[in-house]
Amino acid sequence: MSSCLDAARPETAQAGTSRFRPAIHFTARDTWLNDPNGLVFYDGLYHLFFQNNPYGNVWGNMSWGHATSRDLLHWTEQPVAIACDETEEIFSGSVVVDHGNTSGFGTADAPALVAIYTSAYKAASEHSGTQAQSLAYSTDAGTTWLKYEGNPVLTRNSANFRDPKVFRYQGDQGACWVMVAVEAQHQKVVFYRSEDLNSWDFLSDFGPANADAGEWECPDLFPLAVDGDPDNIKWVLIVNVNPGAVAGGSGGQYFVGEFDGVRFVPDAGSLAAPAGVTSISDSVAAAAALKECLWLDWGRDCYASVSFSNAPDDRRIIIGWMNNWDYANELPTAPWRSAMTLPREVTLTAVNGSPRLVQQPVLADLCAGEDLPTAKDQMNADTFELRNTALRLPDSVPGSAQIIEAEIVPGSAESFSFLLFGSSDGSKGTILSYNTTSAQLILDRRQSGNTGFHEKFASDEPAPIVLDGGVLRLHIVVDHCSVEVFAQGGKVVLTDLIFPETENPENWLSAEGGSATILKLAVSTLT
Ligand code: FRU
Numbered sequence: 109m110s111s112c113l114d115a116a117r118p119e120t121a122q123a124g125t126s127r128f129r130p131a132i133h134f135t136a137r138d139t140w141l142n143d144p145n146g147l148v149f150y151d152g153l154y155h156l157f158f159q160n161n162p163y164g165n166v167w168g169n170m171s172w173g174h175a176t177s178r179d180l181l182h183w184t185e186q187p188v189a190i191a192c193d194e195t196e197e198i199f200s201g202s203v204v205v206d207h208g209n210t211s212g213f214g215t216a217d218a219p220a221l222v223a224i225y226t227s228a229y230k231a232a233s234e235h236s237g238t239q240a241q242s243l244a245y246s247t248d249a250g251t252t253w254l255k256y257e258g259n260p261v262l263t264r265n266s267a268n269f270r271d272p273k274v275f276r277y278q279g280d281q282g283a284c285w286v287m288v289a290v291e292a293q294h295q296k297v298v299f300y301r302s303e304d305l306n307s308w309d310f311l312s313d314f315g316p317a318n319a320d321a322g323e324w325e326c327p328d329l330f331p332l333a334v335d336g337d338p339d340n341i342k343w344v345l346i347v348n349v350n351p352g353a354v355a356g357g358s359g360g361q362y363f364v365g366e367f368d369g370v371r372f373v374p375d376a377g378s379l380a381a382p383a384g385v386t387s388i389s390d391s392v393a394a395a396a397a398l399k400e401c402l403w404l405d406w407g408r409d410c411y412a413s414v415s416f417s418n419a420p421d422d423r424r425i426i427i428g429w430m431n432n433w434d435y436a437n438e439l440p441t442a443p444w445r446s447a448m449t450l451p452r453e454v455t456l457t458a459v460n461g462s463p464r465l466v467q468q469p470v471l472a473d474l475c476a477g478e479d480l481p482t483a484k485d486q487m488n489a490d491t492f493e494l495r496n497t498a499l500r501l502p503d504s505v506p507g508s509a510q511i512i513e514a515e516i517v518p519g520s521a522e523s524f525s526f527l528l529f530g531s532s533d534g535s536k537g538t539i540l541s542y543n544t545t546s547a548q549l550i551l552d553r554r555q556s557g558n559t560g561f562h563e564k565f566a567s568d569e570p571a572p573i574v575l576d577g578g579v580l581r582l583h584i585v586v587d588h589c590s591v592e593v594f595a596q597g598g599k600v601v602l603t604d605l606i607f608p609e610t611e612n613p614e615n616w617l618s619a620e621g622g623s624a625t626i627l628k629l630a631v632s633t634l635t
Contacts, residue, residue, distance in 0.1 A: 125441045128589040128607060131509045131635055132181040133430065133450060134158075136173055138443035140165045142436065143271075143326055143412035144427045145172055146189075146203035146223050148250075149419045154180055155250050156427065156448070157223070159200060162188050165445040166437045170197040172225065174250070180425070180451040180470050181634075189253045190223060190244050195233035200271045200326055201225030201241070203250075204305075205418045210285070211305045213245040213256075221246045222305055223253065224287065226270040227260050238263060239270045241289065243305060262300065262308040268292040271326045273414060274305070279369040286311070286369070288345070292323040297347060299372065312371040314345070318380050318401040319361050321352030326412040329367060330424055332456040334463045342456055342463050343367040345374070346404065346426075348412050350433050353403070355569045357434035358411040360404035364456070364463045377462035378402055399572070404465065406571035407551055407603040408432050409590070410449055424454050425470060430590055430603060435562035440607055441589070449603060450585060450592060459599065466598040469585055471511070471634065483511060483632040491627050494524065498618035501631055504529055508633035509587035510615075515627040516580045518544045522621030528586055529557065529608035530616055537614070538591055538606050542573065542580055549573050549580075549595055549602065557608035571600050579627065 129135060139161055146157035153176045160173030174189040190198045203223045206214055214220030227242040229235040240260035244253045263269070272289040287300040287308060295316035300308040315324060328346040345363045353359020365374035380400035404413055405428070413428035428449040431439070439445050452467040471483070486502035504510055516524060523543045530537025538556040542549050552568035553559065559566040573580065576596050583594040593602040617629070 127506065127610060128441050129444065130447050130587040130589060131507060133447040133587055133590065134175055134183045135444045135447045136160060137185050138165070139163070139173070139445075140167060141173060141429070141446045141448075142167065142431065143200045143429050144414060144448055145200050145225070147414060147416040147425075147427060148203040148205065148221065149416055150205055150221060151249050153178060153250075154416065155203065156183060157189055157203065158448070160188065162191070165443055170199055170228065172198050172223070172253075176250075186251070189250070190225065190255070195230055196242075197228040197230065199226035199228045199239065200412065202273045202414070203417060204274050204276070204285070206305065210303060211243070211245065214247055218247065221250050224272045224274045224305065226272065228270070235260065235263070237267055238265055239268060240264075241269075241272045241287070241308075258306065261306050262287075264291075264298075266291060268294075268323070269298070273326075273328045275330065275417065277301075277369055281369070284369075286329070288327045288329045290324045290327055290347075292325055295320040295324045297324065297327045297345065297372070299370070301369075311369075314372045314374075315347070317363065317374065319349045319352050319354070319359075319398060322350045322358075324349055326414055328414045328426075329372065330415055331367070332424060332454070334456045334458055336455075342375075343372065344454075344456070344465060345372050346413060350411065352398075354398050354401065354406060355408045356564070356567070357408065357432040360410060360413045360428065361401050362404055362465060363402065375462065402464065404428070404467070405601045405603050407569050407593075407601070408434075408567055409605045410601070410603040413449070415454070425451050426454055426467075427451050428603075430605060434564045438562045439605070440558050440561045447590065452598075452601075457599075464599060467594060467601050468598045469583065469592065469594060471585075483634045485630070485632050486510075487629065487631040489626065489629040491625065493623050493625055494521075494617065494619040495623035496619065496621070498527075498534070498616045501615040501617060501629075503613040504586065504615060505633050508635045509585055511632050511634060512582070512584040512586070512615075513628065513630045514580075514582045514584075514617075516542070516582070517578055517625040517627065518542065518575070518580065519624045520622030521619040521624040524617065524619040524624045526584065527614070527616040527618070528584075528591060529606065529612050530614045531612045532614055534616065536609065536612050538604070538608070540582075540584065540591070540593060546570070547573055547575075549593070549600065551591065551593060551602045551604050553591075553604050553606050556606040557612070559607070561607075567604075569602055569604065571595070571602055573600060
């Protein structure tokens with residue numbers, strides 16, 4: 109297959125940028141990546157395919173890169189799986205294990221892995237100007253891939269029909285394949301069904317709804333039991349939106365509702381007030397409505413999150429692209445650019461009667477292999493009071509991610525803050541603070557280090573918090589160029605990239621304007 113080289117491979121790294129390379133997040137060795145694609149578990153291995161420019165570190169030449177892992181934290185990059193050519197770029201999509209050999213690509217005993225991806229057709233193609241869905245398959249457990257000669261298998265003659273996520277649906281009438289994809293510029297999710305992955309019938313569409321100011325991309329649909337109750341199954345529809353997310357630019361929203369094999373119907377409780385912006389006062393209303401949407405993440409850098417197929421024990425694990433199209437091509441790293449978020453296990457729990465997603469970082473418990481990563485304790489403190497003072501925590505350690513777990517009762521404090529990758533005078537660093545009056549958790553990267561590479565990068569992101577019996581619970585993962593915050597057991601998540609200065613490895617916890625009680629404070633490293 110011919111390649112589509114139109115960007116030079118970067119030859120040298122910018123001095124010093126290798127220190128931003130994360131310890132437990134996937135990055136391509138020396139190229140660009142965006143969306144996670146084709147997440148699938150098969151034969152003891154997690155496969156992560158991803159939007160990749162094999163020839164450079166900016167977006168272009170879109171192909172599916174490939175990496176594998178046994179523990180979801182340490183990845184081995186594999187050769188490019190599905191390469192662009194002179195007729196098409198390979199946009200986002202999914203992979204299924206065709207257990208019943210419905211496609212005929214494998215055998216009943218040795219199922220094929222089938223990739224359903226978007227062909228973004230180029231000028232040299234007879235389908236030029238359209239995006240349509242195509243297949244590629246692997247009969248050697250994901251090592252090599254062949255494009256299907258009957259491609260594309262589904263077209264709408266549309267320029268923005270993309271990002272198919274396919275799953276096996278089991279209904280009263282039997283099982284079939286269901287595809288969720290988008291008409292990106294119409295803010296619509298479109299649903300199709302198939303018996304054999306090859307021939308597809310239209311079922312229905314959904315949208316626009318909730319955050320609809322930008323293109324809708326990378327959808328996913330899956331069932332989850334609310335609070336583990338098998339008699340209370342709800343369907344979660346993830347819809348990524350760019351721009352127009354709550355923190356600006358790209359972000360992921362979700363809806364909770366019913367899916368009957370044909371149509372997705374959202375619960376009333378997952379719909380925000382309709383926007384309809386026609387005046388300044390309406391735009392205030394629209395900004396308020398945006399906060400009422402259900403967000404996967406309140407930070408700037410979690411996009412295109414989709415879930416694994418075929419995960420062990422029916423667990424639902426998502427990975428997002430830890431970036432934002434606002435500045436993605438300009439991140440100050442080389443030769444690699446961009447990382448994935450940590451894998452996050454998602455479950456549903458009822459909050460005031462409405463099911464809401466809860467996300468927990470997968471930091472060890474799902475390991476399928478022998479080489480379990482072990483966290484090393486740096487600090488483990490019992491209950492103490494913090495009053496108008498700052499406590500120094502262990503410094504960040506080069507080569508390791510740092511995990512901070514805390515449970516804090518705000519007490520009389522007006523606010524309390526973690527300073528991460530900070531300077532000793534506190535003037536530099538990323539600040540994660542809780543403000544008692546506004547009941548907001550705020551991730552502030554305005555003094556986090558290098559923010560000048562793009563005017564939209566310096567930012568602070570607030571997220572609303574409901575204390576849990578008066579307690580704020582935080583699980584923070586800091587990994588060289590990122591901060592991921594899982595608050596209240598994962599009901600609220602904030603993810604931001606940061607590019608700290610080498611001379612600022614200090615971490616601090618402080619309480620301002622009164623006294624806070626620290627019930628738990630544990631700091632550990634993971635390599
Ligand atoms: C989302 C996206 C997808 C598309 C891919 C192209 O980030 O725009 O809609 O398939 O990236 O790289």
